[in-house]
Amino acid sequence: MFLGRVVGQVWATVKSPDLEGKRLLVVEALDERREPGAPKVTPVVAADPLGADVGQHVLVAFGKAARVACGGDGDFALEAAIVGIVDDFDIPGAPASWRVDLQREDA
Amino acid sequence: MFLGRVVGQVWATVKSPDLEGKRLLVVEALDERREPGAPKVTPVVAADPLGADVGQHVLVAFGKAARVACGGDGDFALEAAIVGIVDDFDIPGAPASWRVDLQREDA
Amino acid sequence: MFLGRVVGQVWATVKSPDLEGKRLLVVEALDERREPGAPKVTPVVAADPLGADVGQHVLVAFGKAARVACGGDGDFALEAAIVGIVDDFDIPGAPASWRVDLQREDA
Amino acid sequence: MFLGRVVGQVWATVKSPDLEGKRLLVVEALDERREPGAPKVTPVVAADPLGADVGQHVLVAFGKAARVACGGDGDFALEAAIVGIVDDFDIPGAPASWRVDLQREDA
Amino acid sequence: MFLGRVVGQVWATVKSPDLEGKRLLVVEALDERREPGAPKVTPVVAADPLGADVGQHVLVAFGKAARVACGGDGDFALEAAIVGIVDDFDIPGAPASWRVDLQREDA
Numbered sequence: 210m211f212l213g214r215v216v217g218q219v220w221a222t223v224k225s226p227d228l229e230g231k232r233l234l235v236v237e238a239l240d241e242r243r244e245p246g247a248p249k250v251t252p253v254v255a256a257d258p259l260g261a262d263v264g265q266h267v268l269v270a271f272g273k274a275a276r277v278a279c280g281g282d283g284d285f286a287l288e289a290a291i292v293g294i295v296d297d298f299d300i301p302g303a304p305a306s307w308r309v310d311l312q313r314e315d316a
Numbered sequence: 317m318f319l320g321r322v323v324g325q326v327w328a329t330v331k332s333p334d335l336e337g338k339r340l341l342v343v344e345a346l347d348e349r350r351e352p353g354a355p356k357v358t359p360v361v362a363a364d365p366l367g368a369d370v371g372q373h374v375l376v377a378f379g380k381a382a383r384v385a386c387g388g389d390g391d392f393a394l395e396a397a398i399v400g401i402v403d404d405f406d407i408p409g410a411p412a413s414w415r416v417d418l419q420r421e422d423a
Numbered sequence: 424m425f426l427g428r429v430v431g432q433v434w435a436t437v438k439s440p441d442l443e444g445k446r447l448l449v450v451e452a453l454d455e456r457r458e459p460g461a462p463k464v465t466p467v468v469a470a471d472p473l474g475a476d477v478g479q480h481v482l483v484a485f486g487k488a489a490r491v492a493c494g495g496d497g498d499f500a501l502e503a504a505i506v507g508i509v510d511d512f513d514i515p516g517a518p519a520s521w522r523v524d525l526q527r528e529d530a
Numbered sequence: 531m532f533l534g535r536v537v538g539q540v541w542a543t544v545k546s547p548d549l550e551g552k553r554l555l556v557v558e559a560l561d562e563r564r565e566p567g568a569p570k571v572t573p574v575v576a577a578d579p580l581g582a583d584v585g586q587h588v589l590v591a592f593g594k595a596a597r598v599a600c601g602g603d604g605d606f607a608l609e610a611a612i613v614g615i616v617d618d619f620d621i622p623g624a625p626a627s628w629r630v631d632l633q634r635e636d637a
Numbered sequence: 638m639f640l641g642r643v644v645g646q647v648w649a650t651v652k653s654p655d656l657e658g659k660r661l662l663v664v665e666a667l668d669e670r671r672e673p674g675a676p677k678v679t680p681v682v683a684a685d686p687l688g689a690d691v692g693q694h695v696l697v698a699f700g701k702a703a704r705v706a707c708g709g710d711g712d713f714a715l716e717a718a719i720v721g722i723v724d725d726f727d728i729p730g731a732p733a734s735w736r737v738d739l740q741r742e743d744a
Contacts, residue, residue, distance in 0.1 A: 324621030538728030
């Protein structure tokens with residue numbers, strides 16, 4: 210699982226039936242090597258069963274964990290999903306930019 | 317899953333029987349670090365059950381998700397597949413180059 | 424599995440039910456290319472069934488291994504977990520910085 | 531799956547019983563960032579159920595797909611296999627070096 | 638699977654019960670970009686059911702393959718294992734440094 214920020218959304222009309230009705234969000238991992246606003250690097254597209262918004266911090270899981278998070282029996286045609294909307298984190302030494310848009314700015 | 321663009325096709329006569337009759341497309345992930353026309357980096361080869369064309373934007377899934385997308389019981393000898401043909405995306409701050417060839421240019 | 428150091432913790436109120444009650448730690452892999460205190464690179468978020476503390480060295484596993492480590496039947500919505508708290512390691516040539524905070528400094 | 535070129539072979543006497551009798555080939559992904567003859571980067575070792583030769587272009591799959599390709603029930607102790615020997619590919623803009631050793635040079 | 642060299646060992650008293658009694662070796666992939674003695678990059682920790690020694694060349698597998706190699710039913714809390722001790726390899730163009738410590742120096 211990784212800690213990222215929702216940076217966008219994707220729409221597809223022609224898609225695997227398992228993806229019908231699922232929000233597909235674009236999530237970028239937090240990475241100290243990059244400044245906010247810097248070029249984005251291959252963001253992940255994750256199904257969102259939790260209702261996250263652009264700008265929110267989230268946890269993303271891959272593989273079977275992602276399918277389980279979407280409520281199925283593990284046989285969905287998806288392999289990345291948001292499994293948590295992050296309220297706060299405590300990572301001593303992390304750059305201030307990581308906290309931009311964090312829900313609990315005062316935490 | 318990742319957001320990419322179909323950049324080509326591959327043909328193999330000698331192959332795992334599970335790949336018989338499947339279109340094998342070459343997909344490159346969108347990545348802000350690269351300009352269009354720049355050298356390609358290890359593109360993914362994905363089975364295509366949806367009929368995507370070169371130039372189209374697609375979602376690619378790995379592992380069991382890919383096998384499910386191809387209609388099987390999860391025991392195919394393939395581990396990457398196109399699970400969606402992208403109509404449009406909204407990623408504030410993404411480079412204009414990402415929208416090249418996008419179906420809905422005016423979105 | 425990789426050898427890392429716990430660098431923080433994450434909290435999420437809205438999350439996949441499988442993550443209820445689980446500590447979510449942020450773990451960074453040891454990497455000789457980086458000096459201690461250097462910018463962090465995409466740390467992993469791992470469930471912690473063992474009670475590791477910030478600063479401790481740990482082993483992290485992914486996928487089904489992570490779910491098994493958390494005591495379930497492999498169907499949890501998580502895909503990274505701490506599977507060992509490292510007492511010591513012997514890696515000739517590893518930088519001294521890797522041993523910072525190691526439990527057995529005198530080993 | 532990725533598109534690569536067979537660059538060598540590996541032999542192991544002491545090995546997991548599931549690997550007995552299996553050819554183990556070393557495959558390097560095509561990557562525009564590298565010139566032919568440039569230093570190799572962490573090549574993959576893949577079981578070869580198809581009889582590929584050094585220099586041939588191949589498709590490599592990971593995980594369960596690789597085990598299925600080797601004819602088993604998915605419980606082999608291997609996680610990479612050659613699933614196709616590539617005759618030809620059409621990737622507009624790919625460097626000429628990618629076609630070196632390709633079976634159908636005139637395609 | 639990848640081709641690496643055993644560079645060390647790790648010990649953990651507090652660990653997932655599935656790891657009890659298992660040797661945990663640190664393995665670094667061969668990579669032409671690095672010279673011997675250069676800084677190590679995020680080495681993998683792999684369970685060793687074969688009895689490999691530091692300095693030996695090995696094949697490492699991930700995921701279910703690793704669990705099968707360790708003799709279980711695939712439900713172990715580990716996801717990397719040594720599946721072969723390499724006697725020799727033939728990779729034309731590979732740097733001489735790759736053969737350091739290789740069992741069959743004269744091969």
